[in-house]
Amino acid sequence: MKLRFEKRLEASHLSTILVPLASFVISLLLGALLLAANKANPWQTYHAMFMGSFGSLYNFSEVIVKATPLILTGLGVALAFRLRFWNIGAEGQLIWGGIGASVVGLFVTPAQGGNLIYLLLAIMAAMAGGALWAGIPALLKTRLKVDETLTTLMMNYMAILSYQYLYNGPWRDPEGFGFPGSRQFSQAIWLPKLVGRSTIGIIIALVIALVLWFVLTKTKWGFELTMIGKNPRAAHVLGVNSNKNILVALLISGALSGLAGGFEVLGVSHRLQQGLNLGYGYTAIIIAWMAALNPLSVVLAALLMAMLLVGGDQVQMIMRLPSAVGLVLQGLILIPLLGGAVFSEYRLRFIGDKKDV
Amino acid sequence: MFDLVGSLLMITLAAGTSLLYATLGEIFTEKSGILNLGIEGTMLMSALTAFTVSYYSGSLILAVFCAALTGGLLSLIHAIITVTLRGNQVVSGLSITLLGTGLSSFLGQRLGPESNGFTLFGLNAHRFHAIEIPLLSNIPFLGAFFHQDILTYLLYFLVPATWIFLYRSRYGLSLRAVGENPRTATAMGIHVMKERYIYTVFGGIMSGIGGAHLSLAYTPGWSENITGGRGWIVIALVIFAAWNPGRAMFGALLFGGINAIQFRLQASGTNIPSAFLNMLPYLITLVVLVLMNVSPRMQRRFTAPGALGRAYVPEDK
Numbered sequence: 091m092k093l094r095f096e097k098r099l100e101a102s103h104l105s106t107i108l109v110p111l112a113s114f115v116i117s118l119l120l121g122a123l124l125l126a127a128n129k130a131n132p133w134q135t136y137h138a139m140f141m142g143s144f145g146s147l148y149n150f151s152e153v154i155v156k157a158t159p160l161i162l163t164g165l166g167v168a169l170a171f172r173l174r175f176w177n178i179g180a181e182g183q184l185i186w187g188g189i190g191a192s193v194v195g196l197f198v199t200p201a202q203g204g205n206l207i208y209l210l211l212a213i214m215a216a217m218a219g220g221a222l223w224a225g226i227p228a229l230l231k232t233r234l235k236v237d238e239t240l241t242t243l244m245m246n247y248m249a250i251l252s253y254q255y256l257y258n259g260p261w262r263d264p265e266g267f268g269f270p271g272s273r274q275f276s277q278a279i280w281l282p283k284l285v286g287r288s289t290i291g292i293i294i295a296l297v298i299a300l301v302l303w304f305v306l307t308k309t310k311w312g313f314e315l316t317m318i319g320k321n322p323r324a325a326h327v328l329g330v331n332s333n334k335n336i337l338v339a340l341l342i343s344g345a346l347s348g349l350a351g352g353f354e355v356l357g358v359s360h361r362l363q364q365g366l367n368l369g370y371g372y373t374a375i376i377i378a379w380m381a382a383l384n385p386l387s388v389v390l391a392a393l394l395m396a397m398l399l400v401g402g403d404q405v406q407m408i409m410r411l412p413s414a415v416g417l418v419l420q421g422l423i424l425i426p427l428l429g430g431a432v433f434s435e436y437r438l439r440f441i442g443d444k445k446d447v
Numbered sequence: 448m449f450d451l452v453g454s455l456l457m458i459t460l461a462a463g464t465s466l467l468y469a470t471l472g473e474i475f476t477e478k479s480g481i482l483n484l485g486i487e488g489t490m491l492m493s494a495l496t497a498f499t500v501s502y503y504s505g506s507l508i509l510a511v512f513c514a515a516l517t518g519g520l521l522s523l524i525h526a527i528i529t530v531t532l533r534g535n536q537v538v539s540g541l542s543i544t545l546l547g548t549g550l551s552s553f554l555g556q557r558l559g560p561e562s563n564g565f566t567l568f569g570l571n572a573h574r575f576h577a578i579e580i581p582l583l584s585n586i587p588f589l590g591a592f593f594h595q596d597i598l599t600y601l602l603y604f605l606v607p608a609t610w611i612f613l614y615r616s617r618y619g620l621s622l623r624a625v626g627e628n629p630r631t632a633t634a635m636g637i638h639v640m641k642e643r644y645i646y647t648v649f650g651g652i653m654s655g656i657g658g659a660h661l662s663l664a665y666t667p668g669w670s671e672n673i674t675g676g677r678g679w680i681v682i683a684l685v686i687f688a689a690w691n692p693g694r695a696m697f698g699a700l701l702f703g704g705i706n707a708i709q710f711r712l713q714a715s716g717t718n719i720p721s722a723f724l725n726m727l728p729y730l731i732t733l734v735v736l737v738l739m740n741v742s743p744r745m746q747r748r749f750t751a752p753g754a755l756g757r758a759y760v761p762e763d764k
Contacts, residue, residue: 095533124550124553128557176537178484178537178541207710230736230737233739234737234740234741236736236737236739236740237736237751238538239482239484239756240683240732240736241736242680242681242684243484243679243682244683244729244730244732244733245729245733246679247676248726248729248730248733251722251723251725252722252726254518254722255722255723258722259722307609320602362548368599369545369548372541372544372545373545375538375541376538376541376542376545378536379535386680396614401645410555412552412553412555412556414549414550414552414556415553416549416555417545417548417549417552418546418550418553419549420549420550421488421542421543421545421546421547421548421549421550423541424538424539424542424545424546425524425528425539425546426542426545428528428532428534428535428538428539428542429527429528429532429534431532431534431535432532432533432534436533
């Protein structure tokens with residue numbers, strides 16, 4: 091007897107739902123082993139994580155605070171991945187979004203006063219910052235065929251170092267009592283709050299997810315983008331300009347991550363300071379992958395990841411376990427998920443001992 | 448002046464050691480056609496393992512062995528996902544980095560003794576010390592090469608050995624064939640899957656030793672995120688070195704040197720230029736990546752393995 095993969099004629103739909111679900115369960119089981127090995131009751135820990143995320147309106151608002159950037163970066167990554175453009179630079183694009191919004195916040199908006207127009211300007215600057223940081227690798231890829239995985243990766247670190255330089259150096263608030271960070275923006279450009287620390291950013295993110303889903307699945311342009319990713323040769327034959335489409339899609343992808351960074355500084359910290367490079371851009375890759383690059387599923391996957399992060403923080407407070415529990419569970423989801431993907435494209439066949447053709 | 452250059456060179460070599468181990472390993476992995484972006488996570492987990500084992504057992508050999516084992520196991524996961532299950536190499540590598548980052552942070556706060564609040568932070572363990580080689584270490588300037596720890600000395604042999612293996616041996620030939628064109632390699636009778644497994648795991652083992660050098664020699668002790676992005680510099684170094692072990696050594700010295708100079712600058716209180724210095728490795732790599740695709744001369748010098756990043760599906764004809 092021998093095991094062999096056989097290509098399916100059509101991707102299995104059932105497995106696109108089952109595999110992520112099974113992966114989540116597997117990661118919880120593996121996590122439970124880890125917890126038990128550390129003499130922590132897994133059931134209690136998971137219960138605390140769940141209650142920490144949904145136990146009260148405030149706790150849930152914290153989930154929304156984390157989910158907002160995760161949805162936006164997840165959408166950005168999913169859009170790029172649909173074109174087989176391996177943009178792993180959402181982290182850097184998010185940071186440049188934060189820098190863009192801060193330029194408007196610090197140098198365009200008056201220190202006191204300002205109005206809604208400045209907020210809109212800051213949001214646009216955030217999108218421009220993200221688009222710039224994604225546009226460079228997109229141009230390099232389409233014009234010079236430079237590998238995008240490596241350029242986006244390198245640019246993440248360049249982004250982290252540039253924003254750290256800015257808030258530690260030239261933009262540092264001289265009246266900040268030695269605290270590294272820029273001065274606070276005028277209240278007029280703070281993103282309006284919903285509950286707790288959550289802002290209207292989540293509503294915008296949800297609307298964008300819907301729009302993106304519509305564009306990708308119901309319009310001609312969305313069809314063209316999917317074709318470029320799935321079958322570039324057919325796209326070429328049908329006269330679709332891949333390079334132009336990749337560039338436009340990547341500018342949007344970067345703008346979405348930039349928006350995430352903009353919402354962070356305009357809605358949460360109200361200044362440029364540390365805390366933009368928390369790894370949202372990398373988590374976004376798990377999210378996009380879990381969601382099979384579908385914008386609506388991205389929302390669900392992002393909520394789940396946000397829950398794990400907030401739950402991890404709660405576990406630290408209540409059970410005195412390191413908050414990294416959430417990160418560990420996140421990392422554990424992806425591995426069975428990636429391995430499981432093979433089952434949607436292939437089926438396992440037992441074949442007899444006779445020589446296979 | 449000699450003193451300053453000499454001491455800078457000494458730090459450079461120490462800083463470059465962990466980079467070079469991981470880079471040599473990743474060169475072999477990538478030469479076989481597998482891109483492993485899990486180095487950062489692998490180095491973190493190995494640094495943690497090395498420190499923990501050294502702390503509890505007091506044996507440095509056991510510590511390095513366990514760190515190498517950890518690295519090997521993590522990259523075995525990568526190999527299973529990408530070689531057998533044909534998963535996406537980029538996403539798989541990143542997930543290993545995410546897992547390694549989370550798990551090392553978690554375990555770092557759990558594996559310590561109760562007296563230290565279960566954390567490993569702030570503990571002291573057995574570590575590697577520099578061994579001075581008599582006479583040679585007294586040479587001005589170059590003496591720095593002979594005032595290092597044993598893991599660094601080992602590299603003096605490993606660099607030529609890996610180069611000879613890669614370019615002058617039968618094994619190296621088949622390894623390069625696997626990464627360049629797996630279909631042709633199969634026709635030549637090479638077992639592509641097996642080679643990819645071997646060199647992916649080898650890459651993990653080397654990253655593991657690199658990680659051990661961090662927590663046992665370069666910055667002895669455990670702290671969260673002890674690698675500080677070195678795993679990503681390794682990815683950059685492999686490109687900078689054009690997948691060549693010899694050039695990897697110069698690259699590691701250059702990138703390690705940048706690290707050493709920044710160490711100095713921080714000590715002297717100037718904080719600002721360090722951001723730019725830190726950015727240099729990534730910027731240089733970006734420029735190399737662009738040049739690789741632009742100038743025909745550079746194109747010949749820097750060619751990535753032809754099948755890098757792509758799963759090998761034997762049934763597709």
